[in-house]
Amino acid sequence: AQSVTQPDIHITVSEGASLELRCNYSYGATPYLFWYVQSPGQGLQLLLKYFSGDTLVQGIKGFEAEFKRSQSSFNLRKPSVHWSDAAEYFCAVGAFIYGGSQGNLIFGKGTKLSVKP
Amino acid sequence: KAGVTQTPRYLIKTRGQQVTLSCSPISGHRSVSWYQQTPGQGLQFLFEYFSETQRNKGNFPGRFSGRQFSNSRSEMNVSTLELGDSALYLCASSLSRGADTQYFGPGTRLTVL
Numbered sequence: 001a002q003s004v005t006q007p008d009i010h011i012t013v014s015e016g017a018s019l020e021l022r023c024n025y026s027y028g029a030t031p032y033l034f035w036y037v038q039s040p041g042q043g044l045q046l047l048l049k050y051f052s053g054d055t056l057v058q059g060i061k062g063f064e065a066e067f068k069r070s071q072s073s074f075n076l077r078k079p080s081v082h083w084s085d086a087a088e089y090f091c092a093v094g095a096f097i098y099g100g101s102q103g104n105l106i107f108g109k110g111t112k113l114s115v116k117p
Numbered sequence: 118k119a120g121v122t123q124t125p126r127y128l129i130k131t132r133g134q135q136v137t138l139s140c141s142p143i144s145g146h147r148s149v150s151w152y153q154q155t156p157g158q159g160l161q162f163l164f165e166y167f168s169e170t171q172r173n174k175g176n177f178p179g180r181f182s183g184r185q186f187s188n189s190r191s192e193m194n195v196s197t198l199e200l201g202d203s204a205l206y207l208c209a210s211s212l213s214r215g216a217d218t219q220y221f222g223p224g225t226r227l228t229v230l
Contacts, residue, residue, distance in 0.1 A: 104150070
């Protein structure tokens with residue numbers, strides 16, 4: 001079955017430090033991969049997506065992610081974190097499953113990012 | 118282009134009541150998916166509608182139902198509310214089905230007392 005693992009439940013970084021959030025997926029075919037961010041009480045905002053082509057993907061707010069097929073990973077990075085980046089981050093894989101109970105977007109459990117001043 | 122809108126944003130109900138939540142997708146988007154988000158279970162898929170037909174359904178009891186109208190707007194209904202139904206309900210729209218990019222609304226926070 002398709003699945004997404006975000007190994008880190010909570011990460012704290014200092015403002016200005018670099019950030020890497022890990023994401024591993026299990027999917028039998030070439031995946032479509034997404035990162036979303038959610039501020040408290042809000043919906044999910046799309047940060048970036050990978051469909052094909054260049055394995056390094058640029059997104060909004062200075063984020064980037066790298067697709068590594070050999071490691072089944074799609075880690076999110078930012079060179080310098082701002083206090084406003086504090087939020088919860090979700091990795092997801094798009095699944096070409098019709099009629100399935102998981103739906104077409106399978107999410108990880110999320111990583112909560114705290115930023116120290 | 119306006120984003121996904123959900124109404125109401127907040128709702129308080131008591132056990133046994135029923136509730137209807139509404140979602141208006143991005144203009145031109147034909148697929149609408151619904152998710153339930155709770156601190157314990159995370160994001161759970163409820164169902165997907167495309168061209169007024171339910172295409173996928175998650176593992177939720179029959180108390181959870183939905184529909185989609187010809188203008189792609191969607192509603193979900195929860196009958197006989199239970200305390201455990203308290204959650205953030207998120208709607209997402211996409212141009213088409215499959216693994217197309219989903220864009221989320223702000224959610225409806227449902228509290229069941």
